[in-house]
Amino acid sequence: MKGKMVTERSQEKSLKLGKFEDCEEECKYGSIWVILTFVFLMISTILLITLVCLCVIRDRQKTSLHYRCNNTGEYLDANRSRRYANKLKFTRTNGSDVFEELSRFEIEAVVNFLHDQKHLNLVDPKNATVKSNFIHSIEMKLPVKYDVISYLHGDGNKPDRMATVYLFMGANEPPSVDEYVVGGIGSRMYARRINTDRRKTNIPFEIRPYSTAEFKFIFKVIISKIVKLAKNVLMESYGALPFKCGNKCLKLSMAPISNAFLPEGTRKGWFYFLYDAEFPSVRPLDFLFLVDSTSVNPNEWKIENVWYANQMFSNISIFLKLYNEDKINKTRVKFPDEEEKKYGSMEFRTPLIPEESLRAPRQIEPDGHRFQITDNEVHYMQWKTNFRVSTTGGLQLLNIRFNGERIIYELSMQEVIVMYGGHNPLSRIMNYADGAGLYGTRYRGLLPGVDCPGNAEFVNTYLYASNEMGARVFENGFCVFELNTHSLLRRHRAYGRSGALYGGLEASALVIRSIISVVNYDYVFDFMFYPNGGIETKVSMTGYLGTTFYFPEERAYGTQVHQNVAAALHNHLFHFKVDLDIKGTENRYETYDVKTRLEENPWYPGKSQHQAIVEKNLKASEQDALYKYNFETPKTHVFSNHNHTTPLGNVRGYRIELQKMSKQLIPVGEGFENGIPWSRYQMAVTKYKPEEERSSSVFTMWDSKDPVVNFQKYIDDDDGLVDQDLVSWITIGTQHLPHTENLPTSITIGSQLSFHVLPFNYFDEDPSMHSRDAVRITPWDKRKPLDGAKVEHYGTFDDVDCALNYNLPKDILEKNSTFLFS
Numbered sequence: 109m110k111g112k113m114v115t116e117r118s119q120e121k122s123l124k125l126g127k128f129e130d131c132e133e134e135c136k137y138g139s140i141w142v143i144l145t146f147v148f149l150m151i152s153t154i155l156l157i158t159l160v161c162l163c164v165i166r167d168r169q170k171t172s173l174h175y176r177c178n179n180t181g182e183y184l185d186a187n188r189s190r191r192y193a194n195k196l197k198f199t200r201t202n203g204s205d206v207f208e209e210l211s212r213f214e215i216e217a218v219v220n221f222l223h224d225q226k227h228l229n230l231v232d233p234k235n236a237t238v239k240s241n242f243i244h245s246i247e248m249k250l251p252v253k254y255d256v257i258s259y260l261h262g263d264g265n266k267p268d269r270m271a272t273v274y275l276f277m278g279a280n281e282p283p284s285v286d287e288y289v290v291g292g293i294g295s296r297m298y299a300r301r302i303n304t305d306r307r308k309t310n311i312p313f314e315i316r317p318y319s320t321a322e323f324k325f326i327f328k329v330i331i332s333k334i335v336k337l338a339k340n341v342l343m344e345s346y347g348a349l350p351f352k353c354g355n356k357c358l359k360l361s362m363a364p365i366s367n368a369f370l371p372e373g374t375r376k377g378w379f380y381f382l383y384d385a386e387f388p389s390v391r392p393l394d395f396l397f398l399v400d401s402t403s404v405n406p407n408e409w410k411i412e413n414v415w416y417a418n419q420m421f422s423n424i425s426i427f428l429k430l431y432n433e434d435k436i437n438k439t440r441v442k443f444p445d446e447e448e449k450k451y452g453s454m455e456f457r458t459p460l461i462p463e464e465s466l467r468a469p470r471q472i473e474p475d476g477h478r479f480q481i482t483d484n485e486v487h488y489m490q491w492k493t494n495f496r497v498s499t500t501g502g503l504q505l506l507n508i509r510f511n512g513e514r515i516i517y518e519l520s521m522q523e524v525i526v527m528y529g530g531h532n533p534l535s536r537i538m539n540y541a542d543g544a545g546l547y548g549t550r551y552r553g554l555l556p557g558v559d560c561p562g563n564a565e566f567v568n569t570y571l572y573a574s575n576e577m578g579a580r581v582f583e584n585g586f587c588v589f590e591l592n593t594h595s596l597l598r599r600h601r602a603y604g605r606s607g608a609l610y611g612g613l614e615a616s617a618l619v620i621r622s623i624i625s626v627v628n629y630d631y632v633f634d635f636m637f638y639p640n641g642g643i644e645t646k647v648s649m650t651g652y653l654g655t656t657f658y659f660p661e662e663r664a665y666g667t668q669v670h671q672n673v674a675a676a677l678h679n680h681l682f683h684f685k686v687d688l689d690i691k692g693t694e695n696r697y698e699t700y701d702v703k704t705r706l707e708e709n710p711w712y713p714g715k716s717q718h719q720a721i722v723e724k725n726l727k728a729s730e731q732d733a734l735y736k737y738n739f740e741t742p743k744t745h746v747f748s749n750h751n752h753t754t755p756l757g758n759v760r761g762y763r764i765e766l767q768k769m770s771k772q773l774i775p776v777g778e779g780f781e782n783g784i785p786w787s788r789y790q791m792a793v794t795k796y797k798p799e800e801e802r803s804s805s806v807f808t809m810w811d812s813k814d815p816v817v818n819f820q821k822y823i824d825d826d827d828g829l830v831d832q833d834l835v836s837w838i839t840i841g842t843q844h845l846p847h848t849e850n851l852p853t854s855i856t857i858g859s860q861l862s863f864h865v866l867p868f869n870y871f872d873e874d875p876s877m878h879s880r881d882a883v884r885i886t887p888w889d890k891r892k893p894l895d896g897a898k899v900e901h902y903g904t905f906d907d908v909d910c911a912l913n914y915n916l917p918k919d920i921l922e923k924n925s926t927f928l929f930s
């Protein structure tokens with residue numbers, strides 16, 4: 109009821125502006141004032157400050173106010189982000205900043221250059237088949253860090269603009285995927301293969317990611333064969349077909365098989381049908397077939413095993429024979445009817461809550477944005493960071509500075525893994541490394557007002573990927589907004605005749621948010637920048653469960669979440685790169701270990717007790733620095749520069765704190781584990797090497813036997829770490845045991861994963877002491893703390909009399925939903 113009054117009142121606001129007679133009501137219901145009133149209420153019982161007082165103070169300030177929040181609605185214009193993107197991508201720059209992703213012109217130059225190399229025999233992705241040569245992806249290659257740093261310091265030339273490209277060479281003998289670096293973009297261009305033992309650049313064709321061309325042939329060759337042979341099985345068992353199916357259709361899904369589980373040189377995947385109804389991933393069926401697609405000639409692809417009704421058949425003929433002879437149990441399920449369709453659907457359920465149409469709390473920016481985005485840089489308070497979205501790697505934050513000093517050279521997500529288990533043959537090999545889907549192209553379609561606040565800024569990207577038929581714009585790729593977290597960065601209330609005091613600061617942070625949807629799952633990544641010099645990296649998981657058809661044997665592996673639907677336990681793992689630079693690049697990594705020591709109490713001889721002590725442990729080499737979380741050995745992870753100390757001799761540093769870790773239990777080297785060696789460590793620290801760009805690759809789903817990028821190599825050479833340029837690699841994750849509330853969507857509030865990068869003796873005092881957002885209250889007269897107090901703040905608690913319009917961009921979506929779904 110109270111909420112209702114607020115909304116009605118807010119409509120009258122403009123009328124009431126400047127009238128203070130009804131101050132009492134304003135105090136109760138004005139949104140910001142509710143907070144202040146609350147703060148005051150807590151202390152008023154002691155200090156006897158009344159609401160009347162508050163109104164007086166407010167009245168006094170009113171005269172000096174100027175209102176700037178007159179830009180209602182503007183933020184929600186989808187055109188705005190388009191205009192912004194135009195500014196960002198199309199009119200400016202041909203790669204004027206070292207960190208900037210390739211521009212439209214540069215991509216065009218690379219494509220033309222490569223297509224001009226006639227011996228490569230490249231075709232346009234629109235015309236590509238499996239047996240073609242084509243450009244799979246193009247992205248900017250970051251120059252060597254030291255070249256960039258000298259350039260930024262003004263004592264080096266601007267590094268060459270370079271691209272990394274993957275070429276699918278299906279027409280070659282033998283076929284392969286080749287990584288090239290194309291340089292001299294815009295001038296004298298060249299292409300070369302990097303020669304490094306850190307990754308393969310000539311990659312066996314059978315471990316390539318799926319291409320649109322390959323999927324086209326799966327449908328054309330394999331699915332039509334299945335339909336031709338097993339149409340009656342599909343109709344009888346499921347009452348649906350993959351095509352010519354009206355409104356009862358089957359959707360095809362698949363899980364590629366890592367080469368750790370396959371004979372040398374083969375490429376296979378389990379394919380399976382789901383009901384094509386909202387949402388397919390929770391409508392599994394029990395018809396699975398194993399496809400060998402090793403050959404570049406789709407006509408040579410083979411359907412191997414068939415699994416049906418919890419039984420394995422060595423080929424489709426024997427399956428059909430036994431089925432037709434009624435020698436096997438037959439599954440009989442029906443396409444979901446209207447009632448059944450509700451399960452797993454995001455349709456609204458009734459009754460709606462709350463009963464009345466009351467709006468949710470919203471954040472407002474009374475003075476507009478306090479951050480700025482120019483070209484490829486975000487500027488917020490003392491913070492500055494560059495950004496790019498790379499086709500294969502996604503969002504990277506580069507050159508993160510606080511007060512002009514670089515703290516982090518690169519902060520980026522490296523890989524997203526989900527590892528399943530189960531009874532059926534599919535779940536047993538179901539391990540996803542989502543990088544195969546090209547992360548950059550997953551950054552798209554954020555909805556203002558839900559995915560990000562309506563007043564967020566949205567950034568478009570422009571990337572080249574053959575699966576997108578070449579270069580294109582991805583609208584609303586990520587967003588930037590300032591968030592009042594309404595948690596407290598600091599706060600203290602002391603009460604006493606001589607020392608009454610109140611000081612407090614709400615934590616606001618700049619959020620750079622991206623959300624990627626990969627098949628059934630959606631991952632929300634937040635990079636958050638706080639005024640105390642800390643950075644939080646947070647992952648939340650939502651979307652739909654991946655499920656399989658229920659048989660009683662599945663119980664050991666997870667939960668039955670619906671009739672015929674089993675959802676297996678699975679391990680989500682995320683890997684991040686944090687290239688910290690503390691006062692330069694020569695840093696140390698130490699753990700400050702907490703130990704206990706039995707000591708005799710010097711003040712009471714003869715009495716002994718255990719005390720906690722801090723023991724500094726310098727990590728001399730990469731092997732020494734491997735961190736596996738252990739509850740028994742608490743520690744703080746400190747990265748510091750030993751040439752920079754505070755006046756009291758503390759080395760200036762930053763610390764990394766991991767908030768959610770997940771033990772990966774599959775033994776070292778077994779199966780898929782061999783391809784994700786980073787998951788063995790909650791943190792690893794390596795010496796920066798230009799060729800150790802990323803911990804994973806687009807091939808990770810397939811290449812476990814002998815990974816294209818093998819992170820273990822980065823640490824096995826055991827470089828020294830003392831006063832070196834250090835990169836820390838962080839693994840967070842969670843075991844997800846599904847439950848019925850995960851449907852229709854598996855929001856995992858409470859299992860958000862995060863890590864923090866926080867100052868540790870870096871500053872002489874908390875830099876948020878400079879924040880204007882703070883409040884300080886001290887008695888006018890120390891001896892009379894109850895007789896009124898001085899309230900200090902710096903203008904930010906002024907009344908907010910107007911609010912921005914927070915509607916969904918509904919009118920735009922109703923006419924054109926391109927920006928959301930393309």
Ligand SMILES: *[C@@H]1O[C@H](CO)[C@@H](O)[C@H](O)[C@H]1NC(C)=O
Nearest residue numbers: 174175176177178179180182
């Ligand atoms: C907002 O109001 C100010 C002051 O009245 C005015 O200068 C400015 O142009 C207005 N801005 C918009 C977007 O209406």
Ligand SMILES: *[C@@H]1O[C@H](CO)[C@@H](O)[C@H](O)[C@H]1NC(C)=O
Nearest residue numbers: 184185186187188190919920
């Ligand atoms: C968005 O842009 C289109 C074309 O430029 C224009 O017709 C339309 O009115 C704009 N929409 C809004 C809400 O400004």
Ligand SMILES: *[C@@H]1O[C@H](CO)[C@@H](O)[C@H](O)[C@H]1NC(C)=O
Nearest residue numbers: 198199200201202213214294
């Ligand atoms: C970028 O370079 C291309 C090719 O040299 C040129 O056509 C284009 O006008 C340039 N664009 C800008 C914004 O400088």
Ligand SMILES: *[C@@H]1O[C@H](CO)[C@@H](O)[C@H](O)[C@H]1NC(C)=O
Nearest residue numbers: 230231232233234235236578
């Ligand atoms: C695709 O192939 C056709 C026929 O070979 C050709 O006419 C067309 O130009 C090609 N399209 C592209 C985009 O290369």
Ligand SMILES: *[C@@H]1O[C@H](CO)[C@@H](O)[C@H](O)[C@H]1NC(C)=O
Nearest residue numbers: 421422423424425426427429
């Ligand atoms: C299919 O499997 C059956 C039973 O294992 C076997 O007898 C038959 O030869 C196989 N057929 C083909 C075409 O491989």
Ligand SMILES: *[C@@H]1O[C@H](CO)[C@@H](O)[C@H](O)[C@H]1NC(C)=O
Nearest residue numbers: 417418419420435436437438
């Ligand atoms: C077929 O169904 C019967 C009855 O439910 C069951 O006992 C039997 O194990 C099933 N056969 C197979 C191969 O699953």
Ligand SMILES: *[C@@H]1O[C@H](CO)[C@@H](O)[C@H](O)[C@H]1NC(C)=O
Nearest residue numbers: 692694695749750751831832
């Ligand atoms: C510390 O200073 C010394 C002397 O100026 C210099 O040789 C050394 O490289 C510096 N080390 C670091 C970690 O900056």
Ligand SMILES: *[C@@H]1O[C@H](CO)[C@@H](O)[C@H](O)[C@H]1NC(C)=O
Nearest residue numbers: 190583924925926927928930
């Ligand atoms: C719809 O919006 C997209 C951009 O999101 C634009 O490219 C396209 O032209 C628009 N279509 C129509 C019919 O306005």
Ligand SMILES: [Cu+2]
Nearest residue numbers: 678680844854
């Ligand atoms: Cu999950």
